[in-house]
Amino acid sequence: MGEVKLFRTWSSPFALRVVWALKLKGVEYETIYEDLANKSSSLLEYNPVHKKVPVLLHNGIPICESLVILEYIDETWNEGVRFLPKDPLARATARFWAKFNDEQVFPSFFRYFMRQGEDQEKAKEKVLENLKFVEEHLKGKKFFDGEVFGFLDLVFGWLVCYPGVINKAINLKLLDEQMFPNLCTWMEQFGDVPVIKETWPDEEALIHKFHKMREGLGIYIYTKLRYEAS
């Protein structure tokens, strides 16, 4: 079905969801790792508007924005496993929660991680409020999309790894089993899916990175991270 390349960073959770999508569809692809401090001319050519990763290149044509890429992958490699459900209402629901993750849940988590003191406490309230909505949405379901995992599990998949690693790095626990029983059960089940389990970035490297970010290597690192959000 043509040549596929993925421009990504090694640590970005937004890139990971595209990796999972490609692997689950059995698509062969080449990975090009970007250093966001020194963006390649290719990246600037393929995503001139945002200059961000991930970017999928299919037969030389770029597709940007991870949620857009996920739907593109689902529609292009459309035989076999489908990520989005068939029913229009179920699709609308999945898209709603995907948008909520990208525009509210993840940014609020990031802010919580990057702040200190009273600011961090306020940020914590916000992320917990957001996660409670997600917890409620998972009620009675094995995966976000029902009995079988799909689009929304790929979107929320970062929860399986990143909060846990951040907790190891700086002792900042977020997902308490008592407060979030549905989420914690889902994390175990989704985390057990082979493609998910085998593709996490190196934990030690992530811990080191999180330490560096928190130790205030300045606006540069914060800006770099903002570029990594898709």
Place this chain on the structure above:
Amino acid sequence: MPKKSEIKLLGTTASPYVNRVQFALNLKSIEYEFIEENLVCKSELLLTSNPVHKKVPVLFHANKPPICESLIIIEYLDEIKSDVHRILPSDPLERADNRFWANYIDNKFFPLYEELRMTIGKEGKEAIKKQIIEGSVLLEEVFVKFSNGNDYFGGDDVGYLDVVLGCFIPWRKLIEKYNEFTAFDEVRTPRLAEWTKRIWSHEAFKDVIPENGTIVNFYMILQKYKPPRVV
């Protein structure tokens, strides 16, 4: 095929995001009941149907759970009545391209107008106007590419980006008037200047355009509840 009583739209006539959905409903010849919401004193219906964001528009279809977020509502309408005026194209690459630019318009371009409204001071305002102009020039290029010599982003008829960008015309006109500039002007963005007139008079949009009094009133509400601040 949805029947008239089956589709209800909760919204305010002044909201461009609500107008966007109305534009799509009209294009697809879907009859609906409009329920006016008071955003200053939000109804129980809004708070229960959109507890996450507490925002309009919200679409109700028969007894199904409500659908929120205007772009998501449009894709839903396009899928339930795919045989009448297809809004998104069917090719995956074209769909991805359309969705990318919809995100740009909603997350980068239009928010500049709210930022402009909220900014006090000439220097601050000029800086934002400059960004709006840059965005307009970019959107002119997008129009040229998508329209392929025709009248709309969708080609020879209204498509997704016509709906996504078109709904902002009334609100943008107001903000531009108050700030003494024109984003889609005839010299810098000639195609978009023509396109604006076309959308303004399009049969599926012209009856959706809020009356001047309504939109000015909405502006005053925003000035009161989300007042401008010094940068």
